[in-house]
Amino acid sequence: MRNLDPLSEVPVDPMVVIVSSALVTHLYFKRYEPQSPVHALSILLGIPSLLSLLSVDTGRNPASALPTRKVFRTFVVYFATLIGSIAAYRVSPFHPLAKHPGPFMAKLSKLWMVIVCWTGKPHECFARLHEKYGDIVRTGPNEVIVRDPAAIQPLMGTTGWGKGACESCRMPSGPPIDMSRLDWSSRTMNAPIPPLIGVRDGPTHAKRRRTWNRGFNPAAMREYEPMVHKRVLELTEVLAQRGRVDLSAMFGYYTFDVMADIGLGGGTSMISEGNPEDLLHIIAATMRTANVIAQIPWIARYLKALPGAGADLKLLQAFSMKRYLARKAEGCKKKDLYYHLADEAGIEKQPIPVPIILTDAALVVIAGSETTATVLSSLFFYLLRDPEKFERLRAEIDKFCPRGDEITVEHFDEMHYLEACINEAMRLSPPVPSGSQRAALHPDPSQGKMLGPYYIPEGTLASVNFLGIQRDPKNFSPFPNNFWPDRWLVAKSLIECPVPEGEFVHETSAFVPFSFGPGSCVGKPLAMLELRMTTAYLVRDLDFKFAPGYKETWEADWRDHLTMQRGELPVFTSPRA
Numbered sequence: 001m002r003n004l005d006p007l008s009e010v011p012v013d014p015m016v017v018i019v020s021s022a023l024v025t026h027l028y029f030k031r032y033e034p035q036s037p038v039h040a041l042s043i044l045l046g047i048p049s050l051l052s053l054l055s056v057d058t059g060r061n062p063a064s065a066l067p068t069r070k071v072f073r074t075f076v077v078y079f080a081t082l083i084g085s086i087a088a089y090r091v092s093p094f095h096p097l098a099k100h101p102g103p104f105m106a107k108l109s110k111l112w113m114v115i116v117c118w119t120g121k122p123h124e125c126f127a128r129l130h131e132k133y134g135d136i137v138r139t140g141p142n143e144v145i146v147r148d149p150a151a152i153q154p155l156m157g158t159t160g161w162g163k164g165a166c167e168s169c170r171m172p173s174g175p176p177i178d179m180s181r182l183d184w185s186s187r188t189m190n191a192p193i194p195p196l197i198g199v200r201d202g203p204t205h206a207k208r209r210r211t212w213n214r215g216f217n218p219a220a221m222r223e224y225e226p227m228v229h230k231r232v233l234e235l236t237e238v239l240a241q242r243g244r245v246d247l248s249a250m251f252g253y254y255t256f257d258v259m260a261d262i263g264l265g266g267g268t269s270m271i272s273e274g275n276p277e278d279l280l281h282i283i284a285a286t287m288r289t290a291n292v293i294a295q296i297p298w299i300a301r302y303l304k305a306l307p308g309a310g311a312d313l314k315l316l317q318a319f320s321m322k323r324y325l326a327r328k329a330e331g332c333k334k335k336d337l338y339y340h341l342a343d344e345a346g347i348e349k350q351p352i353p354v355p356i357i358l359t360d361a362a363l364v365v366i367a368g369s370e371t372t373a374t375v376l377s378s379l380f381f382y383l384l385r386d387p388e389k390f391e392r393l394r395a396e397i398d399k400f401c402p403r404g405d406e407i408t409v410e411h412f413d414e415m416h417y418l419e420a421c422i423n424e425a426m427r428l429s430p431p432v433p434s435g436s437q438r439a440a441l442h443p444d445p446s447q448g449k450m451l452g453p454y455y456i457p458e459g460t461l462a463s464v465n466f467l468g469i470q471r472d473p474k475n476f477s478p479f480p481n482n483f484w485p486d487r488w489l490v491a492k493s494l495i496e497c498p499v500p501e502g503e504f505v506h507e508t509s510a511f512v513p514f515s516f517g518p519g520s521c522v523g524k525p526l527a528m529l530e531l532r533m534t535t536a537y538l539v540r541d542l543d544f545k546f547a548p549g550y551k552e553t554w555e556a557d558w559r560d561h562l563t564m565q566r567g568e569l570p571v572f573t574s575p576r577a
């Protein structure tokens with residue numbers, strides 16, 4: 001009987017055809033990285049299915065019309081070749097990142113980063129890797145992290161790369177965008193209208209940022225000052241009566257209330273009532289999941305189909321929607337941040353689309369609350385561990401603003417020690433510890449970059465390790481890991497340097513808690529206002545001490561889920577004696 005196996009009629013071993021097809025698939029994926037699941041799955045399942053059909057011998061034996069073994073063998077050979085080829089290329093000397101050292105498993109697969117991010121300990125892991133491999137470490141097949149301030153300007157400055165793929169998959173909503181012009185690294189979780197922080201394209205980002213910039217200019221900040229002031233007084237009053245509190249949680253409630261007041265027309269009372277809607281836990285859970293998914297953004301397309309996927313995110317979006325509708329119905333009574341983000345003044349030529357207002361409203365609370373709360377919590381942890389520094393700060397505040405007086409922004413210009421303490425807390429515990437990723441926008445080989453002394457090719461995801469550079473003795477010495485606010489005063493020549501001149505290093509370009517360049521933190525003026533005002537009132541008017549039994553595990557409890565998540569800070573608070 002005639003053999004109908006078409007592959008057997010050509011003088012080529014069917015195995016060669018299957019292996020070659022898998023290698024061509026690797027090349028195709030490497031070059032085009034299909035964005036849609038239908039496209040990707042039709043290639044990954046279609047090719048081996050077709051090859052199975054072609055290699056079925058339907059002529060010899062009717063039983064072979066059920067060619068389970070051949071189909072199985074075709075699939076196994078195809079996928080083994082495909083995976084083997086990808087793995088071999090990634091660890092080979094031909095890979096563009098071959099000369100950058102890093103853990104073998106990280107070079108092989110992004111799964112390594114998925115696991116690291118899931119543990120919440122990337123910041124500790126990266127510190128160990130820098131010790132072992134140096135200032136640039138390959139942390140993924142196409143990814144590096146850099147601990148060198150020379151990388152900041154070229155990567156994040158005006159001629160730097162766009163936001164990395166990670167951010168753009170964090171808060172998906174709305175219709176899909178055309179990803180066809182973006183390179184492999186820009187995979188997103190169908191983030192059609194990404195929040196400002198995830199807008200990769202420079203001009204689009206600059207356009208979106210205009211309303212935000214107006215929302216944090218000096219005139220806008222003057223409007224917010226009374227709102228912050230009111231909440232600081234409320235916090236001070238509540239803490240004066242509470243006794244034992246988790247100060248870290250209280251700062252979370254306080255910053256959330258401030259952001260809701262300024263960005264969403266108010267409507268929350270966490271300082272007095274706690275966290276009844278569980279919003280802070282929802283934000284934490286969202287950040288953790290999103291940071292893991294961001295390592296393999298393509299998976300979001302498939303996860304989204306699962307029931308219950310993104311439930312936390314939806315709760316957060318529902319909260320933003322509720323507050324948005326309330327604020328809109330209320331109308332413009334004051335020039336809050338919403339006034340600027342929704343362009344209630346009508347400055348923009350086109351009205352701001354509602355989906356953009358909603359997406360950015362969620363960003364207001366996500367970006368603006370836990371970040372500031374982390375710095376406040378760390379600052380109080382360091383101050384309570386070191387009563388001499390607490391007293392020195394209190395003396396400065398008393399001097400410029402005695403008890404009973406209202407503390408206003410005018411007082412802060414002269415409070416150098418307050419500024420030094422805040423900077424030092426942000427140096428030791430930046431709320432975005434492992435940096436904000438960047439990636440070239442288009443697959444253009446000319447877009448490779450020198451990051452200081454290191455060349456990285458386009459197609460690389462790159463981050464500057466903020467915690468790493470801020471604690472590197474090459475940038476801050478002596479005592480790089482200790483809370484030593486005096487370094488900021490020495491650097492400004494306000495006090496004598498207590499160590500021999502050669503031992504003092506203060507590299508201000510390596511201090512980037514708010515990041516750097518056109519995509520850096522737009523909310524910095526508000527964050528600084530909250531940090532100064534809150535610290536000044538609490539240190540001046542309250543006494544604090546660690547709750548008995550607290551093991552001072554503050555830093556060990558940190559979890560890095562893009563933003564730092566904090567553990568408890570149990571303290572006793574009382575009115576100042």
Ligand code: HEM
Pocket residue numbers: 156163196197198209212363364365367368369371372375430431432436437513514515516518519520521522523524526527
């Ligand atoms: C101490 C407190 C804060 C710190 C340390 C901090 C830090 C950061 C960092 C590192 C980024 C990433 C920038 C990048 O991608 O390069 C960022 C972005 C951002 N932050 Fe903050 N932040 C703080 C408070 C705030 C506050 C109070 C707001 C108010 C809403 C805010 C709003 C934003 C926004 C909107 C972005 C996105 C900016 C953009 O992509 O253009 N942040 N922040």
